[in-house]
Amino acid sequence: MGSIAIPAPHSLIMASLKYGADMSERVYPPVIKTALGVFKVLNTKFRLEGTDRIPSTGGAVLVSNHVSYLDFIFAGVAAHPAGRLVRFMAKKEIFDNRIAGPLMRGMKHIPVDREAGASSYAAALKALRGGEIVGVFAEATISRSFTVKDIKSGAVRMAVASKTPLIPVAIWGPQRMWTKGRKRRLLQRNVPVTILIGEPMHPKRGDDYDEVTKDLRARISELLEKAQREYPEAPKPGEKWWQPAYLGGTAPTPEEAEKLDFQEAEARKAARLEREAREGGGA
Structure with a gap:
């Protein structure tokens, strides 16, 4: 099943050494090691399941839900045990930032210009056909309700065009650190973070892309609900904002x-x- 309970991210740091030796990757491995070092200091409590579903070679489209501004980091963690780097598609404005921009480009992430979507799509296909894992937040924006919003068929179309699998992923926990409409709490200690990886999907030409997209959304939703219901902590008094309404929280x-x-x-x-x-x- 590829289930891993990680009280501290030592094994993730070891996994990062698999690709750290690649001299063409001068930015990504140090960024990962720094982030994992911070998680160790903060005693971030990872739970990963389904890590064996990340291919060790070849392209794949990793599609995650979106609950926080930190999801790039945690969705990327899903691929670390396999020694893979994920090239995320992210809005162009992040690349324009004087601090984040050089890091995003150095990690070979893919800028998305909503007014010139064809170029972003082409860049993602090139990466997939070159054997890369491309990360997509198909909801486009953070879900304030902490449920999976409607998603578009772009991820499915990329997987079909590049003949690569779709891998659904659910993340739960990072919204407690930094999410839309809430102050950053990046230095919180002992926060559990759950990352669940679902069975790969293999859409092909001739499929109904809208139906495949509905199936993808349903799979991510199922994984997310599992992560939420099995999360090891309940909100403390005054903290119910990070819990979805269907579980008694005060999220919209x-x-x-x-x-x-x-x-x-x-x-x-x-x-x-x-x-x-x-x-x-x-x-």
């Missing part, structure tokens, strides 16, 4: 979260139009 329901996302998108659109009008007026 999926319907409430959808409304909040819409309001945020509208506010962002209005701000962009105002900025463009201001810049245009000053030209």
